[in-house]
Amino acid sequence: MTQFLRETGAVAQRILTELWRRRRSLVFWSLFPVLLLILNGLILAERAQLETADAFLQAAPPTLVGAALFFSCLGGSVATVVSEREQQTLKRLFLSPLSGVSYFLGIFVAHCAIGLGQTVLVWAIAVSLGASFTGPILLSLAIILLSIAAYVGVGFLLGTQFARRAEDINALIAAFGVPLLILGGAFLPASLFPETLLNLAAYNPIYHMVMALTGIAAEGDSFEAITSHFWFLAIFAGVMTGSGWLAYRRMLQVERQL
Numbered sequence: 001m002t003q004f005l006r007e008t009g010a011v012a013q014r015i016l017t018e019l020w021r022r023r024r025s026l027v028f029w030s031l032f033p034v035l036l037l038i039l040n041g042l043i044l045a046e047r048a049q050l051e052t053a054d055a056f057l058q059a060a061p062p063t064l065v066g067a068a069l070f071f072s073c074l075g076g077s078v079a080t081v082v083s084e085r086e087q088q089t090l091k092r093l094f095l096s097p098l099s100g101v102s103y104f105l106g107i108f109v110a111h112c113a114i115g116l117g118q119t120v121l122v123w124a125i126a127v128s129l130g131a132s133f134t135g136p137i138l139l140s141l142a143i144i145l146l147s148i149a150a151y152v153g154v155g156f157l158l159g160t161q162f163a164r165r166a167e168d169i170n171a172l173i174a175a176f177g178v179p180l181l182i183l184g185g186a187f188l189p190a191s192l193f194p195e196t197l198l199n200l201a202a203y204n205p206i207y208h209m210v211m212a213l214t215g216i217a218a219e220g221d222s223f224e225a226i227t228s229h230f231w232f233l234a235i236f237a238g239v240m241t242g243s244g245w246l247a248y249r250r251m252l253q254v255e256r257q258l
Contacts, residue, residue: 011106037126040187041126042055052129060217062185069148074158076114143209153244160250180206208229209233
């Protein structure tokens with residue numbers, strides 16, 4: 001067990017160290033949620049006639065789980081898998097005592113750290129502008145971790161099955177992600193959607209992430225009020241994590257034969 005934890009920590013540390021050395025990626029992943037939060041907050045304050053504090057309180061949850069974590073955890077995990085393939089890291093993995101489970105979990109832990117860093121950043125800026133988050137912190141954290149798990153699982157699935165080169169990443173994110181972000185309420189409040197889009201949004205995991213975190217963190221709802229969103233997200237995260245693991249195992253089998 002100690003060896004397993006050490007291996008997982010080593011993989012996560014290597015990914016985070018590489019990110020730290022590539023400072024531009026770290027800056028962009030920090031700058032993106034900040035700019036998006038400011039834009040969403042200012043738009044809500046103007047168009048919905050809200051006080052600045054209330055506008056940023058409402059803007060923080062969709063900015064975080066709907067957009068920031070999407071690009072860092074889903075897009076980042078796809079990029080990690082593709083780059084590890086192109087750099088032949090997986091080939092070297094077969095020659096080392098490192099287990100596939102440790103490698104998979106190490107990437108997951110690394111992106112959890114990135115996602116939690118973005119969470120602290122978004123929350124800190126919103127609070128500095130007057131937002132007051134009154135919901136249970138542990139429940140908000142559970143929603144954020146489930147969102148990260150869902151994104152990383154989908155990222156493994158896309159990265160192992162559909163992306164072969166770095167050039168494929170942008171096409172994948174654009175084709176799968178942008179429509180889901182809009183339909184999930186990351187850029188426009190779901191209250192503005194017509195009935196047909198709301199019916200479609202019910203099958204969109206990003207919509208449930210946004211609604212669950214907004215209800216708990218911004219509106220102070222009880223767990224009972226967001227139960228359907230929470231369990232949809234929990235089931236989706238579990239299925240995607242399992243699917244991502246199976247896709248990863250299948251990729252390893254293919255790489256061994258090459």
